Amino acid sequence: MRFVTKAMLLAGALASGSAAMAQDAGERQIGPAAGNGAHPAIAYARADAPGYTFYRPQVLPTEAMPVVLWGNGGCRDNGLSASHFLREIASHGYFVIANGAPGEERPVQAELTPPPPVTTPGNALPTERTTPDETSVTQLLAGIDWAWAATADPANPLFGHLNPGLVAVMGHSCGGLQALSAGADPRVSAVVAFASGVYNRPGNGLSGVPITKDDLLRLHTPVAYVLGGPADIAFPNGSDDFARIAHVPALLANLPVGHGGTFCLANGGDWARFGADWLDWQLKGDAGAGRSFVGEGCRYCTTFRWTIERKNFPAVADQGAG
Numbered sequence: 001m002r003f004v005t006k007a008m009l010l011a012g013a014l015a016s017g018s019a020a021m022a023q024d025a026g027e028r029q030i031g032p033a034a035g036n037g038a039h040p041a042i043a044y045a046r047a048d049a050p051g052y053t054f055y056r057p058q059v060l061p062t063e064a065m066p067v068v069l070w071g072n073g074g075c076r077d078n079g080l081s082a083s084h085f086l087r088e089i090a091s092h093g094y095f096v097i098a099n100g101a102p103g104e105e106r107p108v109q110a111e112l113t114p115p116p117p118v119t120t121p122g123n124a125l126p127t128e129r130t131t132p133d134e135t136s137v138t139q140l141l142a143g144i145d146w147a148w149a150a151t152a153d154p155a156n157p158l159f160g161h162l163n164p165g166l167v168a169v170m171g172h173s174c175g176g177l178q179a180l181s182a183g184a185d186p187r188v189s190a191v192v193a194f195a196s197g198v199y200n201r202p203g204n205g206l207s208g209v210p211i212t213k214d215d216l217l218r219l220h221t222p223v224a225y226v227l228g229g230p231a232d233i234a235f236p237n238g239s240d241d242f243a244r245i246a247h248v249p250a251l252l253a254n255l256p257v258g259h260g261g262t263f264c265l266a267n268g269g270d271w272a273r274f275g276a277d278w279l280d281w282q283l284k285g286d287a288g289a290g291r292s293f294v295g296e297g298c299r300y301c302t303t304f305r306w307t308i309e310r311k312n313f314p315a316v317a318d319q320g321a322g
Helices: 006-014 018-022 083-090 137-152 174-182 213-218 235-244 266-284
Strands: 028-034 041-045 052-057 065-071 095-099 162-172 190-194 223-227 250-254 307-311
Touching: 028 083, 041 083, 052 083, 065 083, 065 137, 065 174, 065 266, 083 095, 083 266, 095 137, 137 162, 137 174, 162 174, 162 266, 174 190, 174 213, 190 266, 213 235, 223 235, 223 266, 235 250
Parallel strands: 065 095, 065 162, 162 190, 190 223, 223 250
Antiparallel strands: 028 041, 041 052, 052 095, 250 307
């Protein structure tokens, strides 16, 4: 897996006008503010970053916000594909940069569609990629450079409001592979892969993300896999990844909702609550959030239908994340 320079990231993925464009970012809000966190959040597009969709608290908090990079399911070029989930994440005081321009925003569903019956692990995986991915790992990581430029520019409304020294990468399915690949970048502080995992059989799948099982050794931060139970087509891949990772703290969480997760529910459902808790622990050092994952009787160890496996974490959250 080859890294590119910061200059290449900026030139190839952002094509932003930096300071001059920041004076007139051309922000366009998409939908109403939402989220259960302390800072109801909005989705919006910016004229100076046409390849991205952004999520932030509607009223910017006084403290600088950690940055969350998001890769869409299917590596699609639609930054609204997980909009309900990402507004919820942002409402907890995070600035989210999602790969892809804003496309279709699907309405909130009242309930989940039951997952398909469990089949032999791996049988449901596609066998051939016929079209290139619409977004890339390079594009995802370029969001870090964009955030540094924005928070350092006095003419930008985000001046002083971002903390790009604290970065999490997250994604769903193919976007989860982007997150795992981007997690090797030394600027990343935490990784979450939703319904994802490196293919157990190389080349078996629709994604073109350049990552192999050996690349998991490049991860240097705590990593969480959130799977949708045995009916999730990523279940064998994510479970195998977790079994292989021995050098960093790793967590495997399962909720039997299938590959699509709970993104379509109001405020992103259970997966969004999990994601916000994980970020609060990993990026903000919130020991209370950490007790959702570690310690005797941890919340996700005992909450109905969640199952958790952990390795290399401290016995209690107060001792740190890893």
